[in-house]
Amino acid sequence: MDKKVAIVGIGTTGFRATTPDVSYRELTYEAATKAYLDAGIEPQEVGAFVATSEDFLEGYSISDEYSPDQLGAVLKSIHTVPGDFIQGLGNGVMLIMSGYADIVVVQGMSKASNMVTKGDLLTFAADPFAWRPLQESPHAIAAMEMNRFLYESGNTIEQCAQVVVKNRRNALLNPRAALGAALELEDVLNADPVAEPLCRLDIAQHADGAVVCVLASQEKVGSLKGNPIWVRDVSWATETNALDSRTWGEAVYMQLAAEKAYRMAGIRTPAKEIDFAELNDEYSYKELQHIEALGLCAWGESGKLSEIGWSERTGEFPVNTAGGCLGCGHLFELDGGQKVLDAVLQLRGQAGELQLKTANTAVAAGWRGVPTTTGAVVVLGN
Amino acid sequence: MALIERLQNRPDATYWPGKIPMTYIYTAGRAGEAFFKKLRDSGKFIGARCEDCDLTYFPPRIFCECCFNRIEGNWVNVKNRGVVHTLTICHETYDDKPKETPSIVAFIRFEDTDGGMFHRLGDVDYEDCYIGMPVEAVLKPKTQRKGGILDIKHFRPL
Incomplete structure (x- = not known):
C-alpha cells in the first residue's frame, strides 16, 4: 500500500451469551467509549465512520439509519457495510487512503440474544x-x-x-x-x-458484544498517543x-x-x-x-x-x-x-x-x- | 463516559417483543420457469450449456457466471442420474428442534453436468450411504407435481 494506515485505538464490551442489561446501541456505545479513550481522541475528531450490520440480525429495516448516535457520528459521514467487520475495516482503510478522512472509525456489534428465532x-x-x-x-x-x-x-x-x-x-x-x-x-x-x-x-x-476500532493515516499517527498497529x-x-x-x-x-x-x-x-x-x-x-x-x-x-x-x-x-x-x-x-x-x-x-x-x-x-x-x-x- | 451503572436484577430488564410479519413471492425467472415446467410436465431435467467455457449449468441459468455470456435457450437434456458429492444426516430441524426421524441430506452432482442439487436421500440407511454413491431422483406422480423442488420426493441409490 502506498499510504500507511494504522489501528490507533480499539474498544470492546467483551463477549457474553446474553446482555439483558443493555440495548444493542448501548453495547456499541460502551465499545466506542473505550476505543476513543484508547486512541486519545474525541468522536468530533473523526472524519468518517463505517458500521457493519444486517437488517435482519438487528431486527430493524434500514438499520443503518440507527447506527450514528451510539458512535458519536451524528452529522458526520457514515455508511454501513452489510458484511464482516474486516470488510468494514477495508472500507475504512480506503476512506483514509483516498484522502477522504484522516481518522476513521469502524464498528461491529452482535446482539444475538435479541434474536428469538x-x-x-x-x-x-x-x-x-x-x-x-x-x-x-x-x-x-x-x-x-x-x-x-x-x-x-x-x-x-x-x-x-x-x-x-x-x-x-x-x-x-x-x-x-x-x-x-x-x-x-x-x-x-x-x-x-x-x-x-x-x-x-x-x-x-x-454471543453478544461490540468492537469499535479507530483507524488513522500515517500523518495523524504521530500526533496521537498509543501504540499504532499497521x-x-x-x-x-x-x-x-x-x-x-x-x-x-x-x-x-x-x-x-x-x-x-x-x-x-x-x-x-x-x-x-x-x-x-x-x-x-x-x-x-x-x-x-x-x-x-x-x-x-x-x-x-x-x-x-x-x-x-x-x-x-x-x-x-x-x-x-x-x-x-x-x-x-x-x-x-x-x-x-x-x-x-x-x-x-x-x-x-x-x-x-x-x-x-x-x-x-x-x-x-x-x-x-x-x-x-x-x-x-x-x-x-x- | 461509559456506562456508570448497570442493571442489577434481571427481572428489571425491560423488553418489547417484535415480529417481522413480511410475506414475499419470489419469481423463478426465465431459467427457473423452463426448468420447473419441464420437471412438472414431463418429469425430465434440463441444464444450460456455455460452449465457450465448456460448462453445463444444472439447474439452468440464462447467463454464464464465468464468461458472463447469455446462454438462455442453450438448454440440454440432463439424465436423471447423479452421484453423491457430499452428505449429512440431520438430527435437528431448521429451528433447532430434535427430529423424530433424522433426514439424510446430500448434494448430488448430475451426470454430464457441472452442477447439481441439494436434496434428501430416501429408501436407504445412512450407514450405507457414501460419497460417490450413484443415485436417481424419485419424482412425485404427475398429478401431484406443482413445478418446484418438492416435485422430487427424494433421491435413491441406483
Whole structure:
C-alpha cells in the first residue's frame, strides 16, 4: 500500500451469551467509549465512520439509519457495510487512503440474544427455490462442506475435535470470552450429533458484544498517543451463493482473499513471515479449512499439525490464541472484529495471560457464515 | 463516559417483543420457469450449456457466471442420474428442534453436468450411504407435481 494506515485505538464490551442489561446501541456505545479513550481522541475528531450490520440480525429495516448516535457520528459521514467487520475495516482503510478522512472509525456489534428465532433467520438466507422448501437445518450445509473437506484433505473428525478443545481452553484465560471450558477430546466426540459429522460442540454458540476500532493515516499517527498497529493490507472475496456451482471441499473464497492481501502486503511465505493467526472457527472444521486456505500449511496438513500442538499458544504457529468463535462466541458480522481485536492486543503486548512471546505480524480472517462464501483477510503488524 | 451503572436484577430488564410479519413471492425467472415446467410436465431435467467455457449449468441459468455470456435457450437434456458429492444426516430441524426421524441430506452432482442439487436421500440407511454413491431422483406422480423442488420426493441409490 502506498499510504500507511494504522489501528490507533480499539474498544470492546467483551463477549457474553446474553446482555439483558443493555440495548444493542448501548453495547456499541460502551465499545466506542473505550476505543476513543484508547486512541486519545474525541468522536468530533473523526472524519468518517463505517458500521457493519444486517437488517435482519438487528431486527430493524434500514438499520443503518440507527447506527450514528451510539458512535458519536451524528452529522458526520457514515455508511454501513452489510458484511464482516474486516470488510468494514477495508472500507475504512480506503476512506483514509483516498484522502477522504484522516481518522476513521469502524464498528461491529452482535446482539444475538435479541434474536428469538435464529433458525428462521438463517433459513431465510437460503435460496427460495433450490433449498428453502426442504426446510432442513442450515447446519446441514456446513456438515456437508465438512464431510467433503475431510474426504478431500484427509483431515479427520478427531482433529476437528482437537480444535474445539484448544480454542475453548484458550478462552478460559480470556476475560472477554463467553465460552471458556476445559474439555477433553472425548467430550467433543461424544456430544449430541446435530448434522453428522457436526456435533453440538463443533458449532460455536452465539454471543453478544461490540468492537469499535479507530483507524488513522500515517500523518495523524504521530500526533496521537498509543501504540499504532499497521494495516499491512486487507482484502476480501466471495465465491458464489449457488450450491450447485460452489466448491465444497476448499475455502476458495478465503484463499483468494488471502492471496490478494499477501501480495499487496509483500508476504511470500505466510507461515514464516506471519507469527500467528486469528481466523474464523465458527465450526470446528472451519479452523482447519481456513488455516489451509490462508496458506499457513500445506493442503491436508492442518489436522496433523493441530494434533501435535502446532496451533497451540505455545506451538510453532498459534491460531485463535484468545479462543476464536468457539471460545468467544459466534458473533455474526462481528466475527472479524473479534479476530482483529485479539490480533491487535497480541501485537501490542497487551494480551495478558494469553500473550505470545513473538507477536510482530498477524493475519486475521473472518467468514460470513452459512450459507455465504465470503471471506475477509487483514494482515497486521506492529 | 461509559456506562456508570448497570442493571442489577434481571427481572428489571425491560423488553418489547417484535415480529417481522413480511410475506414475499419470489419469481423463478426465465431459467427457473423452463426448468420447473419441464420437471412438472414431463418429469425430465434440463441444464444450460456455455460452449465457450465448456460448462453445463444444472439447474439452468440464462447467463454464464464465468464468461458472463447469455446462454438462455442453450438448454440440454440432463439424465436423471447423479452421484453423491457430499452428505449429512440431520438430527435437528431448521429451528433447532430434535427430529423424530433424522433426514439424510446430500448434494448430488448430475451426470454430464457441472452442477447439481441439494436434496434428501430416501429408501436407504445412512450407514450405507457414501460419497460417490450413484443415485436417481424419485419424482412425485404427475398429478401431484406443482413445478418446484418438492416435485422430487427424494433421491435413491441406483
